[in-house]
Amino acid sequence: MNAGPPAEPAPRGRHAAPPTASEDAPTRRGATTRAESRAGTGTDPRGAPDAAAKAARSDRARAEARLGWYLAGPAFVVMLAVTLYPILQAVYDSLFNYKLTAPDDRAFVGLNNYLVILSDPVWWKALWVTLLITVITVAIELVLGFALALVMHRAIKRLRGLLRTAILVPYGIITVVSAFAWFYAFDITSGYVNHWFDWVPGIGPDLNWFAQQGTSLFVIIASEVWKTTPFISLLLLAGLAQVPGDLEEAAKVDGATAWQRFTRVIVPNMKAAIMVAVLFRALDAFRIFDNVFIMTNGANGTEVLSLLAYRTSIGQLQIGMGSAISVLLFLCVVLICFVAIKLFKVDLAGARGEK
Amino acid sequence: MGSVLSTRAKIWWAVITVVVLVGSLFPVVSIFMTSFKGPSDINSGTFLPPRWSTDNYEQILATGGSAQELFLSALRNSIGISLIATVIAVVLATLCAYAIARLNFPGKRLILTTALGVSIFPVVSIVTPLFNLWRNIGLYDTWIGLIIPYLSLTLPISIWTLAAFFRQIPWELEQAAQVDGATPWQAFRKAIVPLAAPGVFTTALIAFFIAWNDFVYGISLTSTSAARPVPAALAFFTGASYFEEPTGAISAAAVVVTIPVVVLVVLFQRQIVSGLTQGAVKG
Numbered sequence A: 001m002n003a004g005p006p007a008e009p010a011p012r013g014r015h016a017a018p019p020t021a022s023e024d025a026p027t028r029r030g031a032t033t034r035a036e037s038r039a040g041t042g043t044d045p046r047g048a049p050d051a052a053a054k055a056a057r058s059d060r061a062r063a064e065a066r067l068g069w070y071l072a073g074p075a076f077v078v079m080l081a082v083t084l085y086p087i088l089q090a091v092y093d094s095l096f097n098y099k100l101t102a103p104d105d106r107a108f109v110g111l112n113n114y115l116v117i118l119s120d121p122v123w124w125k126a127l128w129v130t131l132l133i134t135v136i137t138v139a140i141e142l143v144l145g146f147a148l149a150l151v152m153h154r155a156i157k158r159l160r161g162l163l164r165t166a167i168l169v170p171y172g173i174i175t176v177v178s179a180f181a182w183f184y185a186f187d188i189t190s191g192y193v194n195h196w197f198d199w200v201p202g203i204g205p206d207l208n209w210f211a212q213q214g215t216s217l218f219v220i221i222a223s224e225v226w227k228t229t230p231f232i233s234l235l236l237l238a239g240l241a242q243v244p245g246d247l248e249e250a251a252k253v254d255g256a257t258a259w260q261r262f263t264r265v266i267v268p269n270m271k272a273a274i275m276v277a278v279l280f281r282a283l284d285a286f287r288i289f290d291n292v293f294i295m296t297n298g299a300n301g302t303e304v305l306s307l308l309a310y311r312t313s314i315g316q317l318q319i320g321m322g323s324a325i326s327v328l329l330f331l332c333v334v335l336i337c338f339v340a341i342k343l344f345k346v347d348l349a350g351a352r353g354e355k
Numbered sequence B: 001m002g003s004v005l006s007t008r009a010k011i012w013w014a015v016i017t018v019v020v021l022v023g024s025l026f027p028v029v030s031i032f033m034t035s036f037k038g039p040s041d042i043n044s045g046t047f048l049p050p051r052w053s054t055d056n057y058e059q060i061l062a063t064g065g066s067a068q069e070l071f072l073s074a075l076r077n078s079i080g081i082s083l084i085a086t087v088i089a090v091v092l093a094t095l096c097a098y099a100i101a102r103l104n105f106p107g108k109r110l111i112l113t114t115a116l117g118v119s120i121f122p123v124v125s126i127v128t129p130l131f132n133l134w135r136n137i138g139l140y141d142t143w144i145g146l147i148i149p150y151l152s153l154t155l156p157i158s159i160w161t162l163a164a165f166f167r168q169i170p171w172e173l174e175q176a177a178q179v180d181g182a183t184p185w186q187a188f189r190k191a192i193v194p195l196a197a198p199g200v201f202t203t204a205l206i207a208f209f210i211a212w213n214d215f216v217y218g219i220s221l222t223s224t225s226a227a228r229p230v231p232a233a234l235a236f237f238t239g240a241s242y243f244e245e246p247t248g249a250i251s252a253a254a255v256v257v258t259i260p261v262v263v264l265v266v267l268f269q270r271q272i273v274s275g276l277t278q279g280a281v282k283g
Helices: A025-041 A051-093 A112-118 A121-154 A157-172 A175-186 A213-241 A245-253 A258-269 A271-286 A290-295 A305-315 A319-344 A348-354 B007-035 B055-061 B068-102 B108-119 B123-137 B143-167 B172-179 B184-213 B216-220 B230-236 B247-276
Strands: none
Touching (some): A051 A319, A051 B108, A051 B123, A051 B143, A121 A271, A121 A305, A157 A213, A157 B007, A157 B247, A175 A213, A175 A290, A213 A271, A213 B247, A290 A305, A290 B230, A305 A319, A305 B123, A319 B123, B055 B247, B068 B184, B068 B230, B143 B184, B143 B216, B172 B184, B230 B247
């Protein structure tokens, strides 16, 4: 992907051509060696070099490939071992009626666990709450994150460091700590929010935020937004940096207002970055766990899918059922990714600095 | 620089800065204040502690403090496990990212896609089978039992971040050094390593934050102070042995584990931002 289409018609005489300044080194290397390996396999339709050079080149390509896998292989194997293996195990376990409280009663039940889950309103409610949290947090974060990114982008040098440091603080803090901070602030016994905002209709000293679904979700979402907006704003800031400055300048000269420049020049030019930021945050929010666990532990209609999976398998030791939920959760994430990539044509690799 | 700005712009920037600062720091200040409330003031309903008390800190830090053993062992576990998971991830990711940035070999895209896939993997989906497996093979409630799954958090982001850093290194420098008479090793060490080191360091920092932040593995794969990390220990601080809810102790513990993070962020904000976004040379 890094060699990309521009590398395709690489002329054979390119070794002599001096590298142009605009091309970056890895791309050029990629172009060179890819063409070589193609020549080596003899499938290059644009005529093959003579046999000796061919052999030498394919030897080099093979040596390079071997070295590449020696270096990258361990990381690859570890990644597969820590994820692929457990998920396959989960798929297998999900086909059994398997409870650790009665391990000897383990029996093959096929897809029955899935049927039980999908016909249980608990699953659908958790899915609905999870989706609700995901959509709201991502929407708020996109707006806030954009505002922060623009602020950081425009800030004068002296302020930039300070602003950056400030917005990085939530990023670095443990989610559990942030959950406790928000929880204690809103808690009916230890909190001060009720006292501060008792002039707002509906808020009084006896408002128990964590006794109802709506108010609980409000605090959960607020803490999630606070904690993860930095991430989205940094991705957007990186996107902003890629918007060609002369385009903006030209729009300015042509008399475009700030808003027009934003919607017509800036946003279209960083569409990929926006899509990636949204997708990443959506997947992250979909897996929300820590804040919910700390603040309500799923009470009052705040149970999310991760919590449901955790409670079923580790809480109630129903490994079979819990595995089935884990697999369904995984499939949801895959589905979100798939839809996002198909629908928005997100080029994940491209926007993550891959080009 | 500042003199170019009009007074109105200056005021605007001041307001914006204050809003951002308050928004980012408020919850941290909030829990900081709670941590200094004594047992009798914890439910005072005020933001500032009516009387400043260090009782909570004595409880978790002083010898003989009622939650000291619990907190310090969790701190030890968190630091140890996160550091080891970070070192392993960064070493593996450095080799991997170097190969990706520098060499051409079939399967490059596969490796990057795998890293992406692993990073979007729901942790809860991995934890159920691991819980069962770890109990069977004796890794439940051990350091290794957490270090291995932590790699699923730290490795993918390390590979992506480092690959981005390494791509921006002008590798011609190495050739230039060789032309100037350096041996290949000297050229690599003198020209490339100094450019790569900041990226590796930043990646380590980011990976460490991520491991340090883990909660799901921490509560699922441990049961005692043998391996339980700080976030999980905070969640399971119980008021059972005290007369009141452990609000104060949790707040104090939260502040203690947050201070180092804030210091690291302040010291390395520039690197962290460039690590999370683009890469070393541009940053």
